[in-house]
């Protein structure tokens with residue numbers, strides 16, 4: 001096992017910057033009411049090693065807004081032509097290091113990878129995402145404590161999860177034990193800023209564990225129980241915060257920013273299934289007009305349809321949607337209430353096909 005002293009962390013990050021990497025770390029952002037956010041780091045900046053970033057690290061692979069390409073109409077001798085200029089991945093396209101991710105954040109990147117990168121038998125391949133992800137190094141801080149919103153132990157290894165992390169730092173007296181989980185992580189642990197250590201890894205946090213047996217089917221069973229969904233969303237404002245803060249939510253919208261009458265830029269930005277306009281059709285019809293319909297879709301997608309289709313639950317138990325919901329909606333209470341429903345023999349039957 002390798003060890004890095006606490007005062008060696010800035011030296012490590014500065015060395016990565018000198019090697020050309022863009023370094024992001026959890027920092028207090030003064031102009032957003034002292035919120036802790038993953039933010040660009042440079043020498044002298046303080047890092048919040050004890051606080052959770054309000055937003056996840058997904059912005060480094062899936063920016064909130066990005067240009068995809070620009071288009072221009074041109075009159076040529078052969079007639080009118082459209083010129084397309086690809087934008088490329090732009091933000092975070094080079095070497096990027098995110099320091100201070102948690103196990104739930106790193107795991108979520110793996111969940112996004114399964115969607116945005118080609119896998120056998122599937123054809124998804126997002127070139128912008130691929131470029132950013134290939135250049136991203138994830139240095140995770142292992143959690144030896146947690147807060148009351150954390151429930152990552154409900155899904156897999158919880159705080160001991162290693163998926164998605166290149167290097168994990170375990171807090172011990174005076175610094176951190178370091179263990180690499182990829183070639184890049186092992187390369188970092190071999191740097192001379194680290195030293196060999198025979199210390200034992202610390203005990204990791206014990207978060208809440210929800211009893212969610214049969215949830216995938218039970219969410220289908222209560223699909224038509226609007227009283228359940230209206231009760232679950234009585235306080236919900238439909239603000240969409242939970243989707244933006246979530247490390248696994250990935251819905252996006254594609255739209256054109258016009259420049260003049262016909263030229264423009266095609267852009268992509270995060271969307272949120274909790275917004276009324278998310279499913280609003282051009283005709284004016286909205287298949288999910290109530291908050292209850294939209295929240296039902298959010299829960300069904302995360303814990304039933306997506307796992308059934310893709311084999312992954314779209315939640316790592318990071319607790320962000322609980323900590324930040326302005327109305328106090330607690331996803332764990334809804335999950336527990338759904339899981340506590342008696343199983344319906346034969347299962348149910350209606351499933352939304354879109355996400």
Ligand code: SF4
Pocket residue numbers: 235236237238239240241242243274324325326327328329
């Ligand atoms: S953050 Fe809370 S209030 Fe806002 S949409 Fe999500 S559940 Fe509703």
Ligand code: SF4
Pocket residue numbers: 242245246247248249314315316317318319320321322331
């Ligand atoms: S649904 Fe909530 S707890 Fe689960 S990963 Fe998203 S923000 Fe975290």
